Amino acid sequence: MHKPMEVDLVIFGGTGDLAMRKLLPALYHLYCDGLLASGARIVGVAREELDRAAYQASARQQCEGHLGKNFSESKWEGFTAQLYYCTIDARKLTSYASLAECLGSRNDRDRVFYLSTSAALFADICRNLSETGLISPQSRVVLEKPLGHDLESSRQINDQVGQFFHETQIYRIDHYLGKEPVQNLLALRFGNALFEPLWRRDCVRDVQITVAEQLGVESRGEFYDGTGALRDMLQNHLLQLLCIVAMEPPASIAPDVVRDEKLKILRALRPIKGHDVAAKTVRGQYRAGAIAGKPVRGYLEEDDVPNDSDTETFVSIKAEIDTWRWAGVPFFLRTGKRMQEKLAEIVVNFREPPHTIFNSPVGAFTNRMVIRMQPEETVELHLLAKQPGEEVQLRPVQLNLDFSETFRTRRLEAYERLLIDVMRANLTLFVRRDEQEAAWSWVESIMAGWQASQERPRNYTAGTWGPAASNSLMASSGLQWHEEI
Ligand SMILES: NC(=O)C1=CN([C@@H]2O[C@H](COP(=O)(O)OP(=O)(O)OC[C@H]3O[C@@H](n4cnc5c(N)ncnc54)[C@H](OP(=O)(O)O)[C@@H]3O)[C@@H](O)[C@H]2O)C=CC1
Numbered sequence: 001m002h003k004p005m006e007v008d009l010v011i012f013g014g015t016g017d018l019a020m021r022k023l024l025p026a027l028y029h030l031y032c033d034g035l036l037a038s039g040a041r042i043v044g045v046a047r048e049e050l051d052r053a054a055y056q057a058s059a060r061q062q063c064e065g066h067l068g069k070n071f072s073e074s075k076w077e078g079f080t081a082q083l084y085y086c087t088i089d090a091r092k093l094t095s096y097a098s099l100a101e102c103l104g105s106r107n108d109r110d111r112v113f114y115l116s117t118s119a120a121l122f123a124d125i126c127r128n129l130s131e132t133g134l135i136s137p138q139s140r141v142v143l144e145k146p147l148g149h150d151l152e153s154s155r156q157i158n159d160q161v162g163q164f165f166h167e168t169q170i171y172r173i174d175h176y177l178g179k180e181p182v183q184n185l186l187a188l189r190f191g192n193a194l195f196e197p198l199w200r201r202d203c204v205r206d207v208q209i210t211v212a213e214q215l216g217v218e219s220r221g222e223f224y225d226g227t228g229a230l231r232d233m234l235q236n237h238l239l240q241l242l243c244i245v246a247m248e249p250p251a252s253i254a255p256d257v258v259r260d261e262k263l264k265i266l267r268a269l270r271p272i273k274g275h276d277v278a279a280k281t282v283r284g285q286y287r288a289g290a291i292a293g294k295p296v297r298g299y300l301e302e303d304d305v306p307n308d309s310d311t312e313t314f315v316s317i318k319a320e321i322d323t324w325r326w327a328g329v330p331f332f333l334r335t336g337k338r339m340q341e342k343l344a345e346i347v348v349n350f351r352e353p354p355h356t357i358f359n360s361p362v363g364a365f366t367n368r369m370v371i372r373m374q375p376e377e378t379v380e381l382h383l384l385a386k387q388p389g390e391e392v393q394l395r396p397v398q399l400n401l402d403f404s405e406t407f408r409t410r411r412l413e414a415y416e417r418l419l420i421d422v423m424r425a426n427l428t429l430f431v432r433r434d435e436q437e438a439a440w441s442w443v444e445s446i447m448a449g450w451q452a453s454q455e456r457p458r459n460y461t462a463g464t465w466g467p468a469a470s471n472s473l474m475a476s477s478g479l480q481w482h483e484e485i
């Protein structure tokens, strides 16, 4: 096991929702598991005038609820001994003196600057840190999403941050890469020889990637309305999942080796533009409906959402990858809010046997591998087996691997995993600039097509699997979404 690193972790936006809901709870868990070095310091930064004790008290009050039964009074006491606070207006150079004082003059300590604020502040933060002399070659910067709104704005942010940090110091968060099952997919594909010969166009018929949420836009209506499902989820999380499913075996797990392979996939995605946008994409917006039996309002009635908004809360896309391995295999991507279930899964549907010797048709059965990330972490292999009895009667059966059953240890939450990796300076699970820009470049022509068509998103009732057109998208390839089979 690695020795935890004695870093100073400075969280800009240290009083914000993300810090209180995810980052501090993740760090608390790492502390409890002995994965936070006793000499590490966590420094929350925001404009609010608070002294250290007041910040610690506020963090406790907010994190306790999020930690639930994992909260322990004594452990929290120990954890907060490593928690500090600095009042800073990120835009004002003069206010960084207090941070310099808090961090001290030791430039030999690794410093991690976690930018959990609006990206509009990133340039000022980096410049002011530099001018205060707080960036050393060991320093790292973590950038929260969204990194821009389109290719141009993401380039601008990357250029600004890049003036002060080398690419190898920049950790772009995609929290889906921190999810244990996503890393398991790497293990499954590249730790076993079994799947590699099957993992290609000769054997795979189609791949379906679904990330469905039951939540609506909650209190983030204003942010979400300027963003939509394509930018919020598909451009980053779903395309990263697609890369991990589709990439060639990397020669090693070294960050740039893995990221090079992902980049090749992003660059091999066939552009969707012109008439293809209508044929290969579906966007939707939820109307009032019910989630788990409880009525919920429609998107246009949500707080801070204009009542004529045409922002999509659902998107499904038929993507194609122009490589020898994947030519002719459609990759269906789908994500949405207020859907029937909270579900994140990758379904690999294999081709039918070329010839059957059994007089026992079981309908349109194909072998299938289902890698489920949420709500539970499982891998299912769907096969046909003979039903016991004198007749040869085939029946679908499943080989199930439930990771929480198999490995009875606590699973690291995505932010825990990613924070460990930032502290250890491991970039493998972070997105490189060229990957991010390739992803923006691919979604941009879809956004342009939607804008040009001026068509409103299709309605779907909250609590369903999205608009009917999403099923038609599948049907046009003679296929069905996994849950319909
Ligand atoms: N919340 C979430 O679930 C997720 C959030 N993100 C991203 O993370 C970032 C933070 O989100 P979230 O925590 O929700 O946002 P909040 O609005 O809850 O928090 C913003 C934080 O930034 C601080 N801040 C704002 N302006 C300044 C400034 N000029 N100088 C110093 N600090 C400042 C605020 O404190 P103060 O006003 O006191 O200065 C506050 O601590 C955003 O980019 C968001 O898109 C990404 C994924 C999920």
Ligand SMILES: O=C1O[C@H](COP(=O)(O)O)[C@@H](O)[C@H](O)[C@H]1O
Binding pocket: 213, 232, 233, 344
């Ligand atoms: O990045 C985001 O992800 C969440 C969904 O994350 P999950 O880990 O709960 O699946 C989504 O709700 C949010 O809109 C988006 O910004």
